[in-house]
Amino acid sequence: LAKTTQPISMDSYEGQEVNITCSHNNIATNDYITWYQQFPSQGPRFIIQGYKTKVTNEVASLFIPADRKSSTLSLPRVSLSDTAVYYCLVGDIPYSSASKIIFGSGTRLSIRP
Amino acid sequence: DAGVIQSPRHEVTEMGQEVTLRCKPISGHDYLFWYRQTMMRGLELLIYFNNNVPIDDSGMPEDRFSAKMPNASFSTLKIQPSEPRDSAVYFCASTLGRTPAGGANVLTFGAGSRLTVL
DSSP, rough: OOOOOOOOOEETTTTOOOEEEEEEOOOOTOOOOEEEEEEETTTOEEEEEEEEEEEEEEEEEEEEOOOOOOOOOOOEEGGGGGGGGEEEEESSSSSOOOOGOOOOOOOOEEEEO | OOEEEEOEEEEEEEOOOOOEEEOOTTTOEEEEEEEEEEEEEEEEHHHEEEEEEEEOOOOSSTTTTTEEETTEEEEEEESSSOOGGGOOEEEEEEEEOOTTTTTTOOOOOOOOOOEOOO
């Protein structure tokens, strides 16, 4: 079971870069790292996924060190609309255990003007 | 595709009444999940299906909760009888078990059903 640990909350200001780190010491060889974003009154939605090194898309970057025991979600130049809860999940396909798809408490990110 | 569709979006009922929540997954997805979210407990996995078969229901709180998936395009979560502590937002999510390109598949969530039991 690849348990994840994230900060409960973070604060930042508009225009800043925000980095949220997730620890997953027991990550397995076949596991991928996936981040979700949840706004109030909505379901979580996919942001980014990676296996190793660095992944970048139009929304964020994901940095994964060589040992893969942690990962960092980087949000460049945040705006007020990035205020949300961010979840880090570790798992593989096909899902062999329900424990692979358990959401932790997430990181509540608050962006101020 | 219209995404994962849940109904009703809001439900207010009285204690003891039966509640049925519905979910239509994305066409072609072979995994379906039911989650419950509250401020106190966060997102809890209740049950998930693969190819319409329940794989793990260990998260279902008690016998008052039941879930079915009679076909690939429809699932229900039923609470009978409902209690005030069941008040929460219930999410349905679906995903495809395998992709040709590899990588772990991501969950697509519905908008949720907000249940209030008085």
